[in-house]
Amino acid sequence: MPDTHMQTATDSIDAMQAVLDRQKAAFESERHRPLSDRKADLEKIEALVKTRGDEFAAAIDADFGRRSKSETALAELGFTIATAKHSRQHLNKWASSKPVSVPMTLAPGKAYVRREPKGVVGIVSPWNYSMQLAFAPLVAALAAGCRxxxxxxxxxxxxxxLIKSTxxxxxxxxxxxxxxxGVDEASAFTALPFDHLFYTGSTQVGRIVAKAAADNLTPVTLELGGKSPAVIAPDFDGAEAAKTLAWGKFLNAGQTCVAPDYALVPRGSEQDFAKSMMHxxxxxxxxVATNGDYTAIISERHHARLSEMVEEVRQAGAEVHQLAFDKAAAGNTRIFPPTVVVNPPLDSKLMQEEIFGPILPVLGHDGLEDAARFINERDRPLALYVYAKSKQTARDFLSRTISGGAAVNIPLLHLSVEDLPFGGVGASGYGSYHGESGFLTFTHERGVFEAPVWHPSRLIRPPYGKMFEFFKKLQAG
Incomplete structure (x- = not known):
């Protein structure tokens, strides 16, 4: 009997290649989409989200089994509208050619950078913010003039x-x-010869995506994750920090790439901080069993993984704090209650893997130098949060650490500043987007030098003589 699965996969790959071929042909016929048309494209995205937002919220809710409509409105719908509007309003400036200075030795001449679309780009979007993380890079690519x-x-x-149909x-x-x-289609998709590939997801899969793209020498932006720390300085009240860290951690049930993945607090205050977080x-x-503002875990497999993480540290003797939870009342087996774990073993999965769920490990530090050392001994995080009364203390701490992005005295909100580049470093990814950074991700900056019909450089061509020696002295200053 023929292998129908293999045949289906082959058909899917052929169909993808056909779409890519059509897009490449369309790009060749219109390499420089007029800015007015690009702005119209972004207006379409804005209007789509405004008019069909309830449908997206319902679809996301159904996919999760329970997804807070307020969180969807805030983190997906509102974010997408804001990024489309911002890009449209700044597009003329971003797309304009940028003049650069010309050294005296090359005068008279003119140099500038042309900002041109790369061509056809591929976007692989994740499940945790399934609309926003598809639409935000789409906005940047359309603004750049790409297919x-x-x-x-x-x-x-x-x-x-719904994304497909709308x-x-x-x-x-x-x-x-x-x-x-599914996975087969995703693998085939990342192996296509795009002009740029944009991937958001796990570090593990990101490595696979980078290898697939390398075969085509396709440039890649990897928006990954990692263990983003939250650090409480000795001068900052832990109970005050908990007021915002609890929101940042348990938003979307912790299924956020920049959610605080663990907290470092002054040693001796771990228990008090855990209680503040729970409060x-x-x-x-x-x-949380019946609260519509609290989101479910995306799948049974992810829920089981989180349960195993907590059970492992519980068996190891770590103290586990959890909100009261009536599983029977939930009516959904994928609700996982907010959890705080005090001083879990450093070799546990909870401290070795990105959690991506509503569990916060809390560990003690012996001062900010000790906290910085702890962070620097590990992979570069996607985000870092430091709480300090003194802004200088916070800035000094940032200077001693490396992360993709950072925020002081608040989690997550750096993502909402359109003009801040968002991206990782090291194991948390490379490349960035949002605002002009997103536009440039999908743009080729083409350096151009224009010379007049007759240029003095003719005077220094072979055979080399006195004029060449004069030029050398001039060049050396």
Whole structure:
């Protein structure tokens, strides 16, 4: 019997290649999409989110089994509208050629940088913010004048289908196309010879994506994750820090790439801080079993992984704090209550892997120098949060550490500043986007030097003589 799975995969790969070929042909016929048309593209995205936002919220809710509509409005719908509007308003400036100075030895001449679209780009988006993390890079690519193919996550099939159908209403397939499917389709997608590939997801899969793209010498932006620390300075009240850290950690049930992954607090205050976190969490999400503002875990497999993490450290003797949770009342087996673990073993999965769920390990530090050493001994995090009364103390701490992004006295909000580049470093990724950084990610900066019909450089061509020696002295200053 024929292998129908293999045949289906082959058909899917052929279909993807055909879409790519059509997009490349369309790009060749219109290499420089007018800025007015690009702005119109971004206006379409804004209007889509405003008019169909409730449908996206419902699809995301269904994919998660329970997803806070308020969180979707805040982190997905509102964010997408803001980034599309910001890009549209600044596009003229971003797309303009940039003059650069010319040294006296090359005068008279003119040099400038042309900002040109790279071509056809691929976007692989994740499940945790399934709409926003597909649309935000799409906005940047359209602003740059590129053609776009998107591969959404298979963990959020309803949202993926809605992204596909709504974008098909706005754009022809040779302009924007959405490819649905699972792991096989994702693997084939990342192996296509795009002009740029943009991936958001885990570090483990990011390595695979980078290798696939390398075969085509495709430039890649990797938006990954890692263990983002939150550090409480000795001069900062831990109970005060918990007021915002609890929100930043347990938003979307911790399924956020820049969620605080562990907290470093002054040694001896671990228990008090854990209690403060539990108090603040209970205030924000009372009765998580039935509270519609508290989000479920995306899948049974992810839920089981989180349960195993907690059980491992519980068996090792770590103290585990959890909000009261009536599993029977939840009506959803994927609700995982907010959890704080005090001083888990450093070799536990909880401290070795990105948690990506509502569990916060709390460890003690012996001063900010000790906290910086702890962070620097590990992979570079995607985000770092430092709480300090003194801004200079916070800035000094940032100077002693490395992270993709950072925020002082608040988690997450650096993502919402459109003009801040967002991206990782080291194991948390490379490349950045948001605002002009996103535009430039999908843009080729082409250096150009223009000389007049007759240029003095003719005087220094062979045979070399006195004029050449004069030029050398002039060049040396």
């Amino acid at each position: 776009v193919m998107i591969k959404p996550s298979e963990f959020t099939p309803r949202t993926a289908a 974008l098909a209403e706005l754009f022809s397939e040779d302009h924007v196309a959405v490819i649905e499917g 603040e969490t209970g205030e924000m999400w009372p009765d």
